[in-house]
Amino acid sequence: MTSMKSPESRLQQITAHAERTYPEECCGVMLGREAVEERVVQEVIEIDNSQDANRRRRFLVSPAQYRDAERQAAERHMALLGFYHSHPDHPAAPSAFDTEHALPWFSYLIVSVAHGSADRATVWMLDEDRARFAEQALEVQARTERFSNVR
16 A cells, blocks of 8 residues: 655645635645655645635646646656645545545545644545545654754
Protein backbone atom coordinates (compact mmCIF):
# COMPACT_ATOMS: atom_id res chain seq x y z
CA MET A 1 0.00 0.00 0.00
CA THR A 2 1.38 3.38 -0.99
CA SER A 3 1.87 5.84 1.86
CA MET A 4 1.97 9.63 1.69
CA LYS A 5 4.44 11.89 3.44
CA SER A 6 3.82 15.60 3.79
CA PRO A 7 5.78 18.33 5.50
CA GLU A 8 3.74 19.93 8.26
CA SER A 9 3.87 23.24 6.36
CA ARG A 10 2.13 21.75 3.30
CA LEU A 11 -0.63 20.21 5.40
CA GLN A 12 -1.05 23.58 7.12
CA GLN A 13 -1.48 25.22 3.69
CA ILE A 14 -4.22 22.74 2.85
CA THR A 15 -6.06 23.12 6.16
CA ALA A 16 -5.84 26.92 5.96
CA HIS A 17 -7.38 26.78 2.48
CA ALA A 18 -10.17 24.51 3.78
CA GLU A 19 -10.93 26.89 6.66
CA ARG A 20 -10.93 29.96 4.39
CA THR A 21 -13.45 28.48 1.98
CA TYR A 22 -15.76 27.05 4.67
CA PRO A 23 -18.71 26.36 4.41
CA GLU A 24 -17.92 25.48 0.78
CA GLU A 25 -15.56 22.74 -0.34
CA CYS A 26 -12.07 23.76 -1.36
CA CYS A 27 -9.82 21.86 -3.74
CA GLY A 28 -6.24 21.83 -4.85
CA VAL A 29 -3.36 19.88 -6.33
CA MET A 30 -0.53 18.00 -4.64
CA LEU A 31 2.81 17.85 -6.46
CA GLY A 32 5.92 15.99 -5.39
CA ARG A 33 7.97 12.92 -5.91
CA GLU A 34 6.95 9.33 -6.14
CA ALA A 35 8.98 6.28 -5.15
CA VAL A 36 8.09 2.65 -4.57
CA GLU A 37 5.20 2.57 -2.09
CA GLU A 38 5.74 6.23 -1.12
CA ARG A 39 4.59 9.64 -2.28
CA VAL A 40 6.12 12.81 -0.87
CA VAL A 41 4.24 16.09 -1.15
CA GLN A 42 6.59 18.94 -1.99
CA GLU A 43 4.14 21.56 -3.17
CA VAL A 44 0.41 22.26 -3.01
CA ILE A 45 -1.46 24.51 -5.40
CA GLU A 46 -4.86 25.94 -4.52
CA ILE A 47 -7.39 25.91 -7.34
CA ASP A 48 -10.85 27.40 -7.54
CA ASN A 49 -13.73 25.01 -7.04
CA SER A 50 -15.28 24.95 -10.52
CA GLN A 51 -18.52 23.38 -9.30
CA ASP A 52 -21.48 25.60 -10.19
CA ALA A 53 -24.09 24.17 -7.84
CA ASN A 54 -23.96 22.75 -4.32
CA ARG A 55 -20.39 23.90 -3.61
CA ARG A 56 -20.99 23.01 0.05
CA ARG A 57 -21.04 19.32 -0.88
CA ARG A 58 -19.20 19.09 -4.20
CA PHE A 59 -15.97 20.17 -5.83
CA LEU A 60 -14.95 20.07 -9.46
CA VAL A 61 -11.57 20.29 -11.14
CA SER A 62 -12.15 21.49 -14.68
CA PRO A 63 -10.27 19.98 -17.64
CA ALA A 64 -8.36 23.27 -18.02
CA GLN A 65 -7.34 23.19 -14.34
CA TYR A 66 -6.23 19.58 -14.73
CA ARG A 67 -4.09 20.41 -17.78
CA ASP A 68 -2.60 23.37 -15.90
CA ALA A 69 -1.73 21.11 -12.94
CA GLU A 70 0.03 18.67 -15.27
CA ARG A 71 1.92 21.55 -16.90
CA GLN A 72 3.02 22.95 -13.53
CA ALA A 73 4.17 19.52 -12.38
CA ALA A 74 6.25 19.08 -15.53
CA GLU A 75 7.76 22.57 -15.25
CA ARG A 76 8.81 21.84 -11.65
CA HIS A 77 10.09 18.34 -12.50
CA MET A 78 7.58 16.84 -10.09
CA ALA A 79 4.79 14.30 -10.32
CA LEU A 80 1.11 15.15 -10.06
CA LEU A 81 0.41 13.03 -6.96
CA GLY A 82 -3.27 13.82 -6.62
CA PHE A 83 -5.81 16.25 -5.30
CA TYR A 84 -7.08 17.52 -1.99
CA HIS A 85 -10.49 18.80 -1.00
CA SER A 86 -12.47 19.57 2.11
CA HIS A 87 -15.63 18.10 3.60
CA PRO A 88 -17.42 20.89 5.50
CA ASP A 89 -19.15 19.45 8.58
CA HIS A 90 -18.65 15.88 7.30
CA PRO A 91 -16.04 13.17 7.98
CA ALA A 92 -12.71 13.04 6.17
CA ALA A 93 -13.78 10.01 4.16
CA PRO A 94 -14.69 9.67 0.48
CA SER A 95 -18.32 10.15 -0.44
CA ALA A 96 -20.17 8.18 -3.12
CA PHE A 97 -19.71 11.21 -5.39
CA ASP A 98 -15.94 11.13 -4.73
CA THR A 99 -15.84 7.44 -5.64
CA GLU A 100 -17.74 8.00 -8.88
CA HIS A 101 -15.42 10.82 -10.03
CA ALA A 102 -11.97 9.72 -8.82
CA LEU A 103 -9.20 8.08 -10.84
CA PRO A 104 -7.33 5.06 -9.42
CA TRP A 105 -3.75 6.30 -9.81
CA PHE A 106 -4.10 9.52 -7.76
CA SER A 107 -4.05 10.12 -4.01
CA TYR A 108 -6.95 12.10 -2.58
CA LEU A 109 -6.41 13.99 0.66
CA ILE A 110 -9.65 14.94 2.41
CA VAL A 111 -9.86 17.45 5.26
CA SER A 112 -12.93 17.52 7.46
CA VAL A 113 -13.84 21.04 8.60
CA ALA A 114 -16.09 21.21 11.65
CA HIS A 115 -17.81 24.57 12.18
CA GLY A 116 -15.01 26.38 10.33
CA SER A 117 -12.02 24.63 11.92
CA ALA A 118 -10.00 21.91 10.22
CA ASP A 119 -10.52 18.72 12.18
CA ARG A 120 -8.91 15.68 10.53
CA ALA A 121 -7.04 14.84 7.33
CA THR A 122 -6.96 11.46 5.63
CA VAL A 123 -5.56 10.19 2.32
CA TRP A 124 -7.25 7.72 -0.01
CA MET A 125 -6.58 5.89 -3.26
CA LEU A 126 -9.27 4.38 -5.46
CA ASP A 127 -8.89 0.66 -6.14
CA GLU A 128 -8.09 -0.33 -9.74
CA ASP A 129 -11.61 -1.70 -10.22
CA ARG A 130 -12.97 1.72 -9.12
CA ALA A 131 -15.33 0.05 -6.63
CA ARG A 132 -13.97 1.55 -3.40
CA PHE A 133 -11.26 3.64 -1.81
CA ALA A 134 -8.46 2.28 0.37
CA GLU A 135 -7.01 4.55 3.03
CA GLN A 136 -3.33 5.38 2.70
CA ALA A 137 -1.04 6.05 5.63
CA LEU A 138 -0.36 9.78 6.08
CA GLU A 139 2.92 10.73 7.71
CA VAL A 140 3.22 14.40 8.62
CA GLN A 141 6.84 15.43 8.83
CA ALA A 142 7.47 18.01 11.55
CA ARG A 143 9.42 21.08 10.69
CA THR A 144 13.01 20.81 11.79
CA GLU A 145 14.72 23.96 12.95
CA ARG A 146 18.40 24.44 12.15
CA PHE A 147 20.53 26.37 14.56
CA SER A 148 24.09 27.48 14.07
CA ASN A 149 26.55 28.54 16.68
CA VAL A 150 27.84 31.87 15.51
CA ARG A 151 30.64 33.44 17.54
